[in-house]
Amino acid sequence: MAARALPLGVPVTVLDEPALATLFRDAPDGWRALFRRYPGASGVAELSHPLPVAADTAVVHVARQCGDKCASVFRVRVARGADGRWRTVAVDPLGDR
Structure with missing residues (x-):
């Protein structure tokens, strides 16, 4: 487990995956337990x-999951700009529960 910036x-x-x-x-x-930790x-x-x-x-x-009956899945399309940075182009929802 690592804190990342x-x-x-x-x-x-x-x-x-093993820690989770x-x-x-x-x-x-x-x-x-997750929300307590x-x-x-x-x-x-x-x-x-x-x-x-x-x-x-x-x-x-x-x-993204936030509980037994709380989940969402998205397809995120990204493109690299002229400056070399990746940017989000589109976010398509694939499902919820």
């Missing part, structure tokens, strides 16, 4: 590796 405007704690799995395995109510957290976001579409465009899948 990501340019998101909110604090971010990065958990690897352990938290949910060891606690009878994993979501309650990380006060102020709004849930868990999972990002796919970027899938290249072309040299200057890619797709990233973003899943």
Whole structure:
């Protein structure tokens, strides 16, 4: 687990898959344990590796969960600008629960 400085405007704690799995395995109510361990957290976001579409465009899948019946999945299309920075071009919702 590592605190990362990501340019998101909110604090971010990065958990690897084994750490998250352990938290949910060891606690009878994993979501309650997560929110107790990380006060102020709004849930868990999972990002796919970027899938290249072309040299200057890619797709990233973003899943967000905040409880047993709270989840959303999005396809995010990004493009690299002339300055070399990646920017969001479109966000397509893929589903909720």
